[in-house]
Amino acid sequence: MTSKEQNSIEAPLWLRVWRSQQENFQLIVIALCLALLIRVFIAEPRYIPSDSMLPTLHMGDRLVVDKLAYRFGQPATGDIIVFETPEQLQGNYAKDQAFIKRIIGTPGELVSVSKGKVYLNNQPLKEDYIAEPPEYRLLPQQVPEHEFFVMGDNRNDSNDSHVWGFLPENNIIGRARFRFWPLNRIGFV
Structure with missing residues (x-):
């Protein structure tokens, strides 16, 4: 041996x-x-915790968030983003609570809401993705440098910029790219 x-x-x-x-x-x-x-x-997986993005995203949907999207380009109107809790809400939500909303206004643009329509630079947005027209009014506001105006697609049931103000660019985690659950709704967002 x-x-x-x-x-x-x-x-x-x-x-x-x-x-x-x-x-x-x-x-x-x-x-x-x-x-x-x-x-x-x-990239990282995330789930949708509320109905604020109906009808685009449903509670319980699972998404892939692209964390590199804004290293090579700028956030744009219409992008669906995931972001950290804004400072204005940190007393009401956990610091690690992530939000998901659609970018409506980018730095320098003018956003307002009137008579059931969202206006960007005094032009009504064509929003075939919303649950229903907004039932509130928002006086014109210019989006500051390095900040964004974000809204949920479920306009009347969304805790978003029309409630708490502008979103700092630093809070953005990434762009929602792909829904992988449920299987019957799989696809790009």
């Missing part, structure tokens, strides 16, 4: 399993590291 054979027989079971499965363990560790890196820097 060779010394190598003798060592493998005398080695504890866990060590023999480790040696025989070392390549598999390495693959698992690499896969976990890649998954963590992707989630932290590139």
Whole structure:
């Protein structure tokens, strides 16, 4: 019997399993590291906790949020974004609570709501994605530099910029890109 054979027989079971499965363990560790890196820097899954984005997104929908979208481009009107709790709401929501809304106004633009329509730079927006026309009025407001005006598609049941003000650019986590659950509604957002 060779010394190598003798060592493998005398080695504890866990060590023999480790040696025989070392390549598999390495693959698992690499896969976990890649998954963590992707989630932290590139994309992450999120769920929809409320009806504020009806009819576009439903409560319980699961989305992939693209965290790189705004490293290579600017947020634009119509983008659906996920963002951290605005400072104005931090007493009412947990700091790690994420929100999801649609960008309506970008820096320098004028936003208002009147007679059931949202206006951007004094022009009514064509909004075939909303649940119903807004039942409130918002005097014209110019969006400050590095901030955005965001609204839920369910205009009358959304805690958004018409309630708490402008969203700082720093709060944006990323852009909602793809719904992966439920399966019957799978697709790009």
